[in-house]
Amino acid sequence: MALVAATAFFFLEIQRVAPKWKTSLTVSGLVTMVAATHYFYMRDVWVATGNTPTVFRYIDWLITVPLLMVEFYLILSAITKVPGGVFWRLIIGTMVMLIGGYLGEAGYMNTWVAFIIGMAGWAMILWEIFLGEAGKINAKSAPPSVQSAFNLMRWIVVLGWSIYPIGYFLGYLTGASPDKSMVMLNVVYNIADVVNKIAFGVIIWTAAVSESDKLQTTTK
Numbered sequence: 001m002a003l004v005a006a007t008a009f010f011f012l013e014i015q016r017v018a019p020k021w022k023t024s025l026t027v028s029g030l031v032t033m034v035a036a037t038h039y040f041y042m043r044d045v046w047v048a049t050g051n052t053p054t055v056f057r058y059i060d061w062l063i064t065v066p067l068l069m070v071e072f073y074l075i076l077s078a079i080t081k082v083p084g085g086v087f088w089r090l091i092i093g094t095m096v097m098l099i100g101g102y103l104g105e106a107g108y109m110n111t112w113v114a115f116i117i118g119m120a121g122w123a124m125i126l127w128e129i130f131l132g133e134a135g136k137i138n139a140k141s142a143p144p145s146v147q148s149a150f151n152l153m154r155w156i157v158v159l160g161w162s163i164y165p166i167g168y169f170l171g172y173l174t175g176a177s178p179d180k181s182m183v184m185l186n187v188v189y190n191i192a193d194v195v196n197k198i199a200f201g202v203i204i205w206t207a208a209v210s211e212s213d214k215l216q217t218t219t220k
């Protein structure tokens with residue numbers, strides 16, 4: 001329900017911000033909308049069968065995580081020209097991370113090997129936003145409000161996202177009984193999704209509103 005409410009909020013706020021920020025808010029609303037829809041599917045699977053809805057969770061992530069990565073690209077593009085390589089490196093890192101995780105969770109690969117592949121994908125993303133070109137463009141060209149948004153967003157990708165590998169670890173790698181560990185896994189993933197999708201969008205909304213207000217006062 002929080003994801004549904006966040007969707008309404010982001011979509012309604014689109015009309016309040018300057019044109020070059022509208023796409024960022026649209027994408028934030030799409031992320032929470034796609035996730036809310038998948039949570040309805042996931043709830044049905046869980047209630048009807050008691051099984052972990054792994055397939056729906058990964059379909060959701062395969063759509064929403066690339067969209068979150070697009071946000072990094074968009075907020076930098078709102079202020080300067082950004083090479084396409086930034087976008088592709090973020091997407092490739094995302095795919096390695098999620099495909100690795102899925103192969104482990106769905107039982108197609110040893111859970112430890114899959115975990116390590118997933119961690120490598122996440123490391124690629126972190127490298128790009130901290131030390132790679134995206135991080136450099138932010139440090140060089142972004143105004144203070146965008147820099148602080150970019151900075152908060154990348155800490156979400158470090159701290160907020162670290163909840164997922166912890167969930168995976170608790171779900172598959174502790175040796176606990178599947179019944180208990182699957183409840184843990186789902187609770188942890190659910191909390192992580194709320195934080196990482198809604199808080200991430202709110203940070204972008206803050207930068208968009210403050211940059212738009214600035215434009216308004218300078219043109220008056």
Ligand SMILES: *C/C=C(C)/C=C/C=C(C)/C=C/C1=C(C)CCCC1(C)C
Pocket residue numbers: 061064065068097098100101102114115116117118119122161162164165168193196197
């Ligand atoms: C909205 C959904 C989001 C932000 C999902 C993010 C998912 C991850 C950061 C998953 C990470 C994983 C690893 C780093 C290791 C392997 C297992 C995963 C896929 C859970």
